[in-house]
Amino acid sequence: MHSMIDLFAGCGGMTSGFASEGFDPQLAIEFDLHAAATYAANFGEDHTLYGDIATVKASAIPKADVVIGGPPCQGFSNLGSKDLNDPRNQLWREYLRVVKKANPKVFVIENVDRFMKSTEFQLLLAEADGGSLKNYQLSFGHLNAADFGVAQRRKRTIVIGSRIGKIELPHATHARNPEIAGLKKWVGTRSRIGRIPEKTTSTSLPESTVEVFGQVVPGTFKGLDIHLGRTPTPLSLERYDHIPPGGGRFDLPDHLLPRCWREKPTGTTDVMGRMRWTLPSHTIRTEFFKPEKGSYLHPQWDAAGKHRVNRPITHYEAARLQDFPEDFLWCGTKIQIAKQIGNAVPVGLARAIAQHLKQYL
Structure with missing residues (x-):
């Protein structure tokens, strides 16, 4: 060894x-x-x-x-x-x-x-x-x-x-x-997150703390503990619904475009993007839970509108796309854990x- x-x-x-x-x-x-x-x-x-x-x-x-x-x-x-x-x-x-x-x-x-x-x-x-x-x-x-x-x-x-x-x-x-x-x-992303439940059950971490280095920190959490949802506005949900796999902000109709995007017709192509099941994701950064920061929408979307998962990936899904084991343990707040995931090799x-x-x- x-x-x-x-x-x-x-x-x-x-x-x-x-x-x-x-x-x-x-x-x-x-x-x-x-x-x-x-x-x-x-x-x-x-x-x-x-x-x-x-x-x-x-x-x-x-x-x-x-x-x-x-x-x-x-x-x-x-x-x-x-x-x-x-x-x-x-x-x-x-x-x-x-x-x-x-x-x-x-x-x-x-x-x-x-x-x-x-x-x-x-x-x-x-x-x-x-x-x-x-x-x-x-x-x-x-x-x-x-x-x-x-x-x-x-x-x-x-x-x-x-x-x-x-x-x-x-x-x-x-x-x-x-x-x-x-x-x-x-x-592709399916190999890592395809079996994770599409529905999230909570927007917050469980109430749990652990003592380490003589200090008390939130933790330890694993697996579905960090499969955390958000509460997007109706406008955000409507935007998500228009974006197919591999698509992004350019798939939004004019009436759903915020002014800053309407006035910037080129660049930032991965913003509000949706992943594809058959390809690797783009780089997982520290704010993967914000679709306006990159291609972080869940890959599930069908053209008929019968089966669409209109949310960004969760902390657990981001960790799996970073190749962390399913039983890896996490400490910290939601923001701190997201930072750890995004900064990791x-x-x-x-x-x-x-x-x-x-x-x-």
Whole structure:
């Protein structure tokens, strides 16, 4: 079994994927209380540190085979500074500090797709070129979660650093066009949410709390506990009813268009969109419960009007589209759990990376 450390761990999407491939988490660090509580509920409080990574002493950092995580970027402006002592690079300093102390054979950085155009990425390359990462060879590029069997199109930057020989990024196992030799067809939303009840039974979480890190937080919730409905207005319901699978705001008749959309005839094409059963969803963001923020309407809709599910996806459905297991536990309020789900690395993508690394470890 290979040991691992998860930095900026969130609710544990990356750990979930790696743990499913037999990796053993030795340390996880997360600054957000409710995300850290969710992580601890699923993987254990004993190795979970809730707090600022900068306050973690070197003596608390164990050796590990792998370090994973995605340090937040301080914007994506072309700052030009590659100075590790620039205070804007503090979280990167901390990531590199942990890598230096843990001395992993491999580290993995996950970040947004535009990360490779950022100053932080240039900083990383500079550290590999004679700096603190000089013993590591880097591979990097974009991976789409849908290309690895996740029922969601989510493009992320992945960096693999290795001191045991260069490790290229894993190759796709799935594709939109199945005729591509040797690849499977993209997985549609039906595979993840097709069996979840169409009707929601509540708009609020159950009354339940749990103590973690000496503090009381809402939780733990699982499965249908977070299958939460909303109370849309009659106008919203009428809008939803006009939108077919793959459609969006351009399917609305003029009298149902808000003024801001009527005056913007192009762009924001996925707003008020409806998913398709046969294709992966678009990226699940932190406000997936608001159809005006993207393609978040439930995929069930028939042209005859006999069977339409006119609501956005629920927290449970969003978690399943992020590939979290059905029995995954959650802590926090509705908003906090939605943030955890939207910010997570899809479990299936993390699993594919872990599976790939095992060959080299």
